[in-house]
Amino acid sequence: MQRAVIPLKGELTVGDDYTAGDFFDSVSFRGVQLASDDNMLPDSLKGFAPVVRGIAKSNAQITIKQNGYTIYQTYVSPGAFEISDIYSTSSSGDLLVEIKEADGSVNSYSVPFSSVPLLQRQGRIKYAVTLAKYRTNSNEQQESKFAQATLQWGGPWGTTWYGGGQYAEYYRAAMFGLGFNLGDFGAISFDVTQAKSTLADQSEHKGQSYRFLYAKTLNQLGTNFQLMGYRYSTSGFYTLSDTMYKHMDGYEFNDGDDEDTPMWSRYYNLFYTKRGKLQVNISQQLSEYGSFYLSGSQQTYWHTDQQDRLLQFGYNTQIKDLSLGISWNYSKSRGQPDADQVFALNFSLPLNLLLSRSNDSYTSKKNYAWMTSNTSIDNEGHTTQNLGLTETLLDDGNLSYSVQQGYNSEGKTANGSASMDYKGVFADARVGYNYSDNGSQQQLNYALSGSLVAHSQGITLGQSLGETNVLIAAPGAENTRVANSTGLKTDWRGYTVVPYATSYRENRIALDAASLKRNVDLENAVVNVVPTKGALVLAEFNAHAGARVLMKTSKQGISLRFGAIATLDGVQTNSGIIDDDGSLYMAGLPAKGTITVRWGEAPDQICHISYELTEQQINSAITRMDAICR
Incomplete structure (x- = not known):
């Protein structure tokens, strides 16, 4: 249950939710939370959410998880994809992206998610207080009670002071930070967290974590350093989630999982604590030549040389009606045997101009048609190719279909799909069909919502x-x-x-x-x-609903007074005003009725117009008639 607390510019939550991740890692909880709601602020002060990019080799299911919970799921066509509509919150914490291909194979990688420097306007106070039980769907973690409180204050001279604390049976943490608005030089923030932890083997640890964030937009050059950050943690630093594990290492299985073989991405080992993390996100506009983006991150660990690495590059441009995109994705996670690399080339071409030549009314409707092509190649030389056609139909554009055909060089197999979506007045309907492995695997899906x-x-x-x-x-x-x-x-x-x-x-x-x-x-x-x-x-x-009538009104041969109010008897909301030549326009009139006209409160300042319309007059666009007010 959630309830807005307008005087506090906050929201009271009772039940299941997530803590904000501006200070500590976001965790799922079941309990009570009172926190500032950025939705009540102007758009310029609202929260931040990352853009998740990747490359799909086939019609794939994209699942994005945070802290073990699925926060976003969608289906994408083959080729490069970009997901920018993740719900915008301040819940930071790395996002696990899982790409499940049509053949059942899964590629996973981690996308760092940290808020931009934590600045608030002068005098602004942002708060959050949580009293709850840690919530998890992992059988490797326990659900213990904890408390958390955080506070941000916008101070003078472009500063923001912030801090917070966490308390649980086996965990204590406190943090303090300071952010600066540097004007033309961007914005930075720096904070330190001190933590004391007791792990599953009853060992006690103390440690610190230091974080630096920087953001800057170079408008003159079209460059946006969306986020540049670095975090360093000592070997004794652990998070609240780490103390919830029942064992020092193992594989996590979520409730309801039917997997027999554990995935490397589910492995954890509390001995290998996080050490340093560097992340950069840069985008550049190239005027009429398009734009490119570059993002990367590197996470190192104590007591091991293994690292998490993610590097993504993409270039997009428009050549007349042709949209062209090139992207490259590299990911290597701790425990993963080999790195994943995928290069993709995609283009889309609108077919509206071709269709409008044979149908003059086509372009006047909400109809669009376009052809897409996607080609990708991985680090093992396997190539996938897909060609698709999508079109919207009906006057309102609420019926659409998509047809795709693909080929995979790895198994020399063909795959394809066809789907149709209808957005109706009372429901949304979808039906789809896809096949893979030259038709050996087929699937029919449908949905009504x-x-x-x-x-x-x-x-x-x-x-x-x-x-x-x-x-x-x-x-x-x-x-x-x-x-x-x-x-x-x-x-x-x-x-x-x-x-x-x-x-x-x-x-x-x-x-x-x-x-x-x-x-x-x-x-x-x-x-x-x-x-x-x-x-x-x-x-x-x-x-x-009714007839539209323009009446030339009069009383005793004299036009009714300008500004007099006319009201349909029994329907106070249906009224009109006499204009300067005594004309009255009223709509929604029944076939028969009485209109009362007033230009004062005295008896001689009120009169009534009785009328009766023929069927032809009712169905006319507008009926003109003379009306005597008695």
């Missing part, structure tokens, strides 16, 4: 929900498109749910007036809402 929302006005079915959502209520405006969305319309009652709203930000919710029925008008086509995190907020639209 959606939502059911119960509210005071009934039940509404919709697309899959996000963390924060908006309920549209527009009775009378049924089957109306929601602007800037895919496949989203109001239901037969005028209700629908807009998923994935942005918390603590103004969300513009709009109905597409062009999709309204001929006899329906909206008083307000746009509603702005600011939801809290995890909320379902209401966006209410006033829709009037």
